[in-house]
Amino acid sequence: MNAVRKRDLKMLIFGLLVYGVLQGLISGGVIGSFWQLNIILICVNVIMAVSLNLINGYTGQFSLGHAGFMAVGAYVGVVATTNFHLPLIAALILGAICAGALGFLIGLPTLRLRGDYLAIATLGLGEIIRIVIMNIEYVGGAAGFKGIQHLTNFTWVYFVMLVTLFFIKNFVNSSHGRACIAVRENEIAAEAMGVNTTRYKVMAFTIGAAFAGVAGGLFAHQFYLISPNSFNFLASFNYLIMVVLGGMGSITGSIAGAFVVTFISAALASFPEMRMIIYALALILLMFYRPQGLFGYMEVTNFAPFKKFLVNSEK
Amino acid sequence: MSESKKPLLKTEDVSEVFGGLKAVSDFNFYINKGELVGLIGPNGAGKTTIFNLMTGVYVPTTGEILLDGESIVGLKPYQITQRGIARTFQNIRLFSELSVLDNVKIAYHCHVKYGLLETVFRMGRYFDEENEIEQESLKLLKIFKLDEHAYEVAKNLPYGAQRRLEIARALAAKPKLLLLDEPAAGMNPQETHELMEMIRWIRKQFGLTVLLIEHDMSLVMGICERIYVLEYGIIIATGTPTEIQNNPEVIRAYLGEEAVN
């Protein structure tokens, strides 16, 4: 069997092991409901961070409106399950399609913009999505959507997260992913090497938006009520912090970033100002001393002990 | 080398105007399959502009550019690369944070056939093609004496090696016509000589047609079969290296009015 496929299999087994341990601890009552909720949030945030990383880190297009796509997935999802009684999986897929389609429509014109202009435009678009939802009475307007069934659990979010991680990992390690990275590195050279830069920017944006939609669907079915304000630009910044902290261009980094940020948020839940001050200082210090984030472009599989683990037993 | 042969690339009265300034005027040029042609001229003569026109970075204000008899005017740079023109850049434009190997792999992009689904589910064709790309990339790097640096970050390469990597990367796009923009800039005479040999060799090996811009006269005169001389966006002379060397117009353009007398 192919070496790369063996590596994938090992990662899958590792993923299942982690699931087994965590599920065991949850069933055994070792992890209480507070931390159980936070583990679920970590998984949702990993999906958000990794999908944002595809846009910001791998393709180098600085988006600040990721929460807007999450909102689309969340609202489409809850309407599907509550008003149309569809199963969760259908709701997630519908949410992904709608968020992805919107990402495509928005990405096509705006991705012509560069750097900070794109950042501010996507921030604006994210806010427009939120304001539009706020004005749709059908989904509860500013008061939010009530009466959502609690359909998600640890198993659901964990396995959807695994699927997302494999999807994005396989994407970036292909010719398509390399094309995205080439866009980030040097657009003119990428175009000269035959890469349709517009196509790959829009593709990354669409895929990223679709997964944000999936995350939104999972997130929404964890709660009885969702409101448009859960998806404002502060939320988008939160996902940005995870990506920047972990490293723009590293999947491992996004996982770590989502973990750290969610954990700090949970630990400092009763000191919201302190939490934000810590984030603020962390961002500034990170840019001073380690602008590439914790992992830079590295993956955990690049580190010696893991490399050994993954390669050795192949012989 | 007769003109009756159908040229690989041909331009007809191409002009490019930037805000009232005529950077290139009535540029008539052809290059036959297998030829190695040089484009020389003083700084600011419009040489790089011509490359940008041929590769779709700029669209000509007037005129026609034909590749294999088909117009490529208005095509995007990536479409022109897909049709068989690849280039290097005067001011090196590598993917500087990536490994040397990845720089080359990216350029195979337009020849990859596996689709998005095959990528994500890692189906057979993905593995076959990725293997092939890896092997071919390493082969190319070996030709350009870069194989030892395959896993280094491109920006850490010495200057001469970065120029060679640009050529290797352009070749990975499997072009019919290779445009080299000052490939020897910043190289010492030894490196320039090696580069000359390399260009000759790859041209034969890959059946390439090469058009190069160069300031290093020893290189241009040494390997080009035909030369175009450009000044202020106008062709002032064409011919074989010997003809060009003895052309009074060219001597005037390069050395000034007094040198002719």
Add this chain to the structure above:
Amino acid sequence: MDFFHQFVQQLINGISLGSIYALIALGYTMIYGIIKLINFAHGDVYMFGAYVGFFAITFAGLPIFPALLISMAITAVLGMLIERLAYKPLRHAPRISLLITAIGVSFFLEYAGMYFVTPTPRTFPDTGLNFSFNVAGFVINGQQLMIFGITIILMALLTYIVQKTKLGKAMRAASFDTETAQLMGIDSDRVISMTFCIGSALAAAAGVLVGVYYNTIDPLMGIMPGLKAFVAAVLGGIGILPGAVVGGIILGVIEALVAGFISSTFRDAAAFAILILVLLIKPSGLFGKNTNEKV
């Protein structure tokens, strides 16, 4: 006639709001012009200015004009401090790093503000401007007059500084080409510092004026006006001072009209929609020139 009446009234409201956007936008545009940074923290600098004004009036018992001046002076120092501590070390870093740092500074000011002055909104004291009068059936109040007056004075002052003084010339040179300006003997560090100083003082003035106009201030008040002032700067053409003023006023008027004739919930969406339209149709803004990247 009724429509016309309401239209003109909204126009008056829009111009007062727009004047405030213009004052903030000036700082944005000056800073962007010189170091190519969207200073996300600029809106929070404006919030800081509002609080300094508030404390000067309530606790020090100062009248409104001295309070305004004190607020401008103290906020100017804050602006210079932010530049010195957070942005200067990153002068040669990628622009995205600088942008992320600015987001960090913005968060810091907002939540440090919440921590020290509590998130509860404060009511701005009565400044003796709560009178209004009718001009041909249209209501103009004292606060609006003050906004118009102060804005005009500050803009005249800024025009003088930029056009006539040595510092202004240095600023223009540096925003045209920082490196060449440096070669010509301009101390670009000082020029950048002064740009933050002036921009922050203008933002502080806007903050105090908003306090007077709307009566309440809170630590997160700077987020939306900050973003909108950036929209105004882009609308007018980033880096161009008259552009920021015109952009600010246009934006204020459009917002007032949307709020008055459609729905106030769409006010914020209108600003962002304008931004996206401008960026798509003419990214260089109303007064800007298009530029191409050299290959």
